[in-house]
Amino acid sequence: MTSPTLDTATMTDKELDDIYAFAVQLGKDAGKMLLDVTQLRIAGGNTDQECQGFTEKESAVDIVTKTDEDVEAFVKTSIFQRYPSHNFIGEETYSKSTTPTTSTYLIPSSPSSQPTWCVDPLDGTVNYTHLFPMFCVSIAVVIAGEPVIGVIYAPFLNQLFTACRGRGAWLNETQRLPLVRNNIPPMPADAPRGCVFACEWGKDRDDREGGNLRRKVDSFLMMAAAGEGKGDRRGKGGMVHGVRSLGSATMDLAYVAMGAFDIWWEGGCWEWDVAAGIALLREAGGLVTTANPPQDPETAAIKDVGLGSRLYLAIRPAGPSETESGRQGQERTVREVWRRVQELDYTRPGA
Amino acid sequence: MTSPTLDTATMTDKELDDIYAFAVQLGKDAGKMLLDVTQLRIAGGNTDQECQGFTEKESAVDIVTKTDEDVEAFVKTSIFQRYPSHNFIGEETYSKSTTPTTSTYLIPSSPSSQPTWCVDPLDGTVNYTHLFPMFCVSIAVVIAGEPVIGVIYAPFLNQLFTACRGRGAWLNETQRLPLVRNNIPPMPADAPRGCVFACEWGKDRDDREGGNLRRKVDSFLMMAAAGEGKGDRRGKGGMVHGVRSLGSATMDLAYVAMGAFDIWWEGGCWEWDVAAGIALLREAGGLVTTANPPQDPETAAIKDVGLGSRLYLAIRPAGPSETESGRQGQERTVREVWRRVQELDYTRPGA
The missing domain is CATH 3.30.540.10 (Fructose-1,6-Bisphosphatase, subunit A, domain 1)
Incomplete structure (x- = not known):
């Protein structure tokens, strides 16, 4: 290499x-x-x-x-x-x-x-x-x-x-990086359970139905809630191991590359917020794709995100388990996140 | 001293x-x-x-x-x-x-x-x-x-x-500590606006109406949302400067003592989670009272919290402004938080 x-x-x-x-x-x-x-x-x-x-x-x-x-x-x-x-x-x-x-x-x-x-x-x-x-x-x-x-x-x-x-x-x-390199841990078999989930509240605090703030918080709650509940979460609660917000997209990505955060999900970033972090994470073996669930989240091809996306979902470097490759575990985790998060509304000016 | x-x-x-x-x-x-x-x-x-x-x-x-x-x-x-x-x-x-x-x-x-x-x-x-x-x-x-x-x-x-x-x-x-000691900054005049708000999702993820998870998340959202909204936040949105979750009550308290976090609000901690942090924060000039709003949040005396409380609201060290003492600014901030957060349900076993 x-x-x-x-x-x-x-x-x-x-x-x-x-x-x-x-x-x-x-x-x-x-x-x-x-x-x-x-x-x-x-x-x-x-x-x-x-x-x-x-x-x-x-x-x-x-x-x-x-x-x-x-x-x-x-x-x-x-x-x-x-x-x-x-x-x-x-x-x-x-x-x-x-x-x-x-x-x-x-x-x-x-x-x-x-x-x-x-x-x-x-x-x-x-x-x-x-x-x-x-x-x-x-x-x-x-x-x-x-x-x-x-x-x-x-x-x-x-x-x-x-x-x-x-x-x-x-x-x-x-x-x-990642810090644990000899036998890099696979993604948990029941991810997002067992995962540390990083997310940010950001600056868009407009408190209205269908707005990004409510969509974000509903997504955070869906990732955090226990799976057994039958309320708004419809039994889909992700029961992640922890929810973290640091107030820096770049530091979030750095800790995903380190292996400390398993999942980072965010919308609204610009190129300079993420370009260095994406270079770091990809070189460490992580995956970065889009935050917004596609029409067919179970089967859609999982593409590397473009720098202009403004919508990001990052998964830490992962080793193979007995039943799947590291990449397969990362892609499985992406689909499990997509099942639980809402679509965010961020476009580019002029686009 | x-x-x-x-x-x-x-x-x-x-x-x-x-x-x-x-x-x-x-x-x-x-x-x-x-x-x-x-x-x-x-x-x-x-x-x-x-x-x-x-x-x-x-x-x-x-x-x-x-x-x-x-x-x-x-x-x-x-x-x-x-x-x-x-x-x-x-x-x-x-x-x-x-x-x-x-x-x-x-x-x-x-x-x-x-x-x-x-x-x-x-x-x-x-x-x-x-x-x-x-x-x-x-x-x-x-x-x-x-x-x-x-x-x-x-x-x-x-x-x-x-x-x-x-x-x-x-x-x-x-x-x-706090880091800025010469003219310690007063609490913002429109706190919680301008404040960094630290909170934790914790382990209690039971997803039910009236449960601690929903009460917490509703409180987080009330602190984060813009004040102009007319939805569920009824115009009370706190529009804090940032929301942070580190996954450690002790580190949260340390950063409040440092002056980096303005407000920390949490329920469910035990004595060992907070005792050292409270010693640190009080010695730095911070205030620690109860997380749960009293019956009369506008006028209730603001008491130092007891170690057995399990409910904590911490405010950073604050200097005087032209119109109030540091303590007055801290107490004003406590009341503004109490206006926005829900009561959490944590008791002591045996109590």
Whole structure:
């Protein structure tokens, strides 16, 4: 697996290794910027001029917005200095765009395109505002529409996740993922029972019948409830082992790659929220498909999700059991999730 | 604040300092035991004899149960060697008790009683089983019914939380809590809006009308929903800034003490789940009262919760605003939570 064939006609292994090493260093540097601001906020109220204005939670949102922009500018500038021909898409750049660039796909998928860097300078913004440690920088390199390199750095947790196609997925550059690698555990025979289910409440809190909030919460409840009930759950309760919400799609994906979360189900993300996490998870052996159940959930082909989907269902790396392959166990779990969740309504502007 | 008066007639500051130092070292040692087993599980499948049996997730539950028991035995033995006259209550010891010792209060509250060590050798058991880093050992010393010392160590995160009455609350022994201390932020003027709300789905998944699961989820939704809605939320939606579920009551409390979570609301915990966290949070300046709304939520006195309550509502440390004290802001937030949550049905066996 050390000499993979990339879906690009022109890139050599050496070139890819160089880009990967550069991306890892960039992730470390950007994460340090996030941590430095955190330290300034903690030290707020000192006489030091640099700490001025970091004394009140009221202003935390402004500090965070500025940090977000500063880190993206640093990452973008660094990339264009090193790779002037590459493409760049970042959360802040995208949000600020005044022209309607929001076509269906933000990232060129032609094999002959130059690589696209897809960057979230700060994922878990609410966590960062409140100084809850689950925040990170997320950097992906997408080649021919596929996320090939992923770098995720959560500096407050001192957790660095890195992956490059054919080079493995790693925690802190020394611990290969998933964590349990010798005999990777199969998916539980009665999944989603026995699974840790990660999901997020998100920002869409419109409280109306048929809205995404109600659909989400009904799906969470269907996954959590005991199977014996005869109420609204109609005996379909998933009785998952645990339900977790961290407030960061990127960290969710990293923990699925680690093997700690078995299932992550979410709608509404953008490319920069998930590109690095998908690169990491796929390299670790996980599966990522669409969150929304198809017409025929029992038989539909389970396709790898496209980066522009906004709807994601991720399953951890899985080994074989006595009766099925790892992939078969993952696909069985996908169908069991699809049986229990509702369709979410997220489209792309312009699509 | 360095020479507090304890509610015990006989203990000197020096004696308390000694117990505190012993508890901190015990927490570090116990946490290392948890981490060592994690490393063995990660290394599973090696030829090393010690790693045998650590190869399949199937057996993870058994490994975890054994680790839980081993760590509690180590902690208990260490305490009784050093302090033979003290009392001890631990999760494993309690669960195994064959006699109905489950009277209303497990912990002596008389001022003349010897200190009681209240220990959860492993909080976040499901997380530990799945190798999600949010697990910890939790050690409290309770004097005259009050948790006076709290030690929480999450070894996979390298986060050690320690507190002793009058000595402050600390992260990793160097960073005083809450993290933002110079001008501690007041509670938001429109709390729970702007707040991070921590809650747990727990193990009680019985899917029936009026059951705890539905009451919890309805409460979560009420806290999360936008206020404008006119549906089931009747315009009361709390529109919190974020909803988080970590799968560990102890870690939730630690992050409230840190100031990262603004509100934690939970029912069903036992003394060992919360004793150390309450010691930590109170020393940091937080408030802990009951989860269940009283008859007159707008005017009821807001009492500090007793350790035997099983129902907890915690609010982070808060500074004053221009119009109210920190405590007033916390109490206002308590009432706003009570307006939105349902009564949970948890009693004590024997009570």
